Amino acid sequence: MKVEPETEEPTGPREFRKSKDSLITPAASPVSIHIKEGCPRMDAMQRMEQLVEQLNQYSYHYYTLDQPLVSDKEYDVLYDELVALEAAAGVQLPDSPTLRVGGELLQGFKPHRHLAPLWSLDKAQNEEQLINWNNRVQRLITDYNSKNSDNPLPEPTYVVELKFDGLTLNLTYTDGKLVQASTRGNGAVGEGILAQVKTIKSVPLTIPYSDGTIEVQGEGIMNLSVLAKYNEIAAEPLKNARNAAAGALRNLNPRTTAERKLSAFFYNVGYSDGVQFGNHQEMMAFLKENRFKVNPYVTYHDSFDKVMEVLHSIVEQRASLDYLIDGAVIKITDMRIREALGYTDKFPRWAVAFKFEAEETTTILESVSWNVGRTGKITPLAKVESVELAGVTVQNCTLNNVGDIERKNLKFALGTRVFIRRSNDVIPEILGKVTEEQDGGEILYPENCPACGFPLEQRGAHLFCNNRLDCKPQIVSRITHFASRDAMDIETFSEKTAEQLHDELNVREPAELYTLSFEDLIKLDRFGEKKANNLLQAIQQSKGRDLASFLFALGIPNTGKSTTKVLADHFCDLSAIMSATVEELTSLPDIGGIVAESIVSFFADPFMQAGIQKMLSLGVEAKAPEAAAAPVTDSFFSGKTVVLTGTLHQLGRDEATERLEALGAKVTGSVSKKTDLVIAGEKAGSKLTKAKELGIPVIEDEDEFIGLLDGK
């Protein structure tokens, strides 16, 4: 059950505000305001009032209801505008979000007064702002030292951490026992969520340190893989991992929290009546000793130049992490400097968040069109009002399938505002409506195939056109896939070729490629003798491709390149694969139930069987390579389960796999407790992190790896 929020206006942490009814004038305040035309002061004040009201409304939905009305990106633009206006005016309205941390508390939770306040973070959006932050730090240190020359502060050094995007947690331990857990709330008082936090397996219920009371801070998160799994079967999919974590923790029913399988990273000891730390390193060591889950990406730097470098590398690794981050946090390591620099109303002066480019925004869903894929699957493609996201202009988004449209409550969403998210390079996905209750136009599902007019069938969440023999987009993509590099590798063959063969020669299935003659090809538009001969020769050559490539070329649903290789390696024979049972298939590594079912039903289809027989009779070999020489058993790699990740420069991934297998290693795709060794090339991401977390040996030096392969 979700708690009802209070209905009154959101309020800030009174403890940190100076006066509710007067304008607050910061110490050094340039009074002139530079705003376009008219009476500048009035315009600026009005705009400030407007922004304060709007931002407070957004904050209420974000912090208190865990249901944002706008993306962080859109919020931040308005927030920055307000900061600029306030700086120019030299005033801050008493209700300004720039003066306060977090939002209103939810009723139903026991309030917890933090033993030390929890802060927000200053932010830098680019390198210049980061340098400004550092200059300010340096200046404050110089000022301090000029007044305290007998005991000056040391040169600052820096720690860089990831900025996790979840919900702040504050855990209270007394005499080694977890006695309270709370949200950040307004920074002074949070909501007690002990029962909810106890469902997080990585939160220790007791710790070795038992000397009085401490408060430890971290971030409650939902791993992206967990979110994906949850959403696969959830009646109501969750829009993003941040809101999923926040909504689960601020839910009165801890069972709901437990279902979300949250995790947490800890990064700060906020209060302690016993221990003191000289620097961040000591504090992190304390957290580790007390078995708190600490993120492995923490780096320390003596110079500020290094900080910039490491920020760039974090940006590159972002997509490979299994949790959301919205930036990195740079902190001064030395605790004396931290104390000397102190805090503003809202954040510490000794830390700054470097914000990354947003991956989420909102836009209007304009229309939906339907595309026919290789297997006859019909996928909806959404056209949205064009919007900038992570440096590109987005106009198209995916909606996956009709089942997804229903589950995401998008059936009546045409013309409404929706959240969209970009991950990696795929086209952005529509996550859901901004305002669930608000309906727009209906997305009509097609009853007939948009390409061939055949009546569609719904199977599970998808619509299908079953007119395999006569539906052009299916035929063209089936043949194009068949001829592609990783499949039969027919040189010079392109989608255009497939289209021409379909349109001009009525080619309907891959098998017919092997019946084409010179006379057929020479008739084609823009085909000369040379081109026709080249294509014939390339088709002829493709007959010799091995079994794994042939299986991949067939385009079995849910079956990728690595699976077809597993099949070929295990069975070594096409007819054995065609008659394999689900049980036999699922006993193989990396083949699950869905894949096994797909394979069995694919080969049970008489149409597919006929096509395969025809190809074999026309000379396609589809043979497994000669059985490899007996595996080596005395190499460093023999008998080991190895995972390759990241980019290797001297060896391709396939070559490295082959050589490892020849030395008797088993190469698998994912890191688990069963993994013996991880080979990490450049830009290795989450697999490397996981290996380190599990304490699995890692080889990060490619030369060392090659040396071992060579038996040196």
Ligand SMILES: NC(=O)c1ccc[n+]([C@@H]2O[C@H](COP(=O)([O-])OP(=O)(O)OC[C@H]3O[C@@H](n4cnc5c(N)ncnc54)[C@H](O)[C@@H]3O)[C@@H](O)[C@H]2O)c1
């Ligand atoms: N979409 C909306 O409507 C809306 C409304 C309000 C705020 N926001 C978003 O909230 C953010 C600003 O508010 P904020 O004060 O909650 O957060 P913040 O960005 O100022 O950061 C402070 C928080 O960062 C977290 N954090 C993660 N990793 C950390 C680390 N390694 N060290 C220290 N802290 C770490 C902590 O939980 C801490 O409370 C902005 O990104 C803003 O866009 C969005």
Ligand SMILES: [Zn+2]
């Ligand atoms: Zn069709």
